Amino acid sequence: MLVAALTAQGIEVVASREPGGSPGAEEIRSLLVSGDPGRWDPMSEALLHFAARHDHLERTIRPALDAGRWVVCDRFVDSTLAYQGEGQGLGAEPLKALQHLVIGDFAPDLTLILDLSVEDGLARAAARGGGEDRYERMGADFHRRLRQAFLDIASAEPERCAVIDATGDAAAVHAAIMARLAERLGIPS
Numbered sequence: 001m002l003v004a005a006l007t008a009q010g011i012e013v014v015a016s017r018e019p020g021g022s023p024g025a026e027e028i029r030s031l032l033v034s035g036d037p038g039r040w041d042p043m044s045e046a047l048l049h050f051a052a053r054h055d056h057l058e059r060t061i062r063p064a065l066d067a068g069r070w071v072v073c074d075r076f077v078d079s080t081l082a083y084q085g086e087g088q089g090l091g092a093e094p095l096k097a098l099q100h101l102v103i104g105d106f107a108p109d110l111t112l113i114l115d116l117s118v119e120d121g122l123a124r125a126a127a128r129g130g131g132e133d134r135y136e137r138m139g140a141d142f143h144r145r146l147r148q149a150f151l152d153i154a155s156a157e158p159e160r161c162a163v164i165d166a167t168g169d170a171a172a173v174h175a176a177i178m179a180r181l182a183e184r185l186g187i188p189s
Helices: 002-008 023-033 042-066 077-087 092-103 118-128 140-156 170-185
Strands: 013-017 070-074 111-115 161-165
Touching: 002 013, 002 070, 002 170, 013 042, 023 042, 042 070, 042 077, 042 092, 077 092, 077 140, 111 140, 111 170, 118 140, 140 161, 161 170
Parallel strands: 013 070, 111 161
Antiparallel strands: none
């Protein structure tokens, strides 16, 4: 909905996702989002995410930005800090070192954190279905740590991050996102 709204306003947009977003990163994605929840230790998993992110950044994001396009990406480095750093207990220090190595000082202009209770989030994921459910099967305690990690990131970086109440339906959440873009980036809502 966001990509369609921006496109309707004449903005050239590239829609992407992580893990994934480039052919090589999509191959790595298949290793990360399916299979047994315990198939990787936290460091191996983080390294796979950063390998995918590097390819994604170099082959999709940077070329799009260099061409004057906007990039709307479902997840980026904050997800690794939350999932592997807090959710899986790896901690921030090794991930910050990898972040510096792989992306340097690159950061999104705006990060939208869609906030929802763990129970509601897991119920929505279950209703969506599909085979990419490895993280959803990691349990409610894992997801509570994730939610808190994302809220902590938003609190630490309020100039970059905006928390969006995602308890409403898709139209209400979209309206809240567009209001935040109007406020932060001057995009008409």
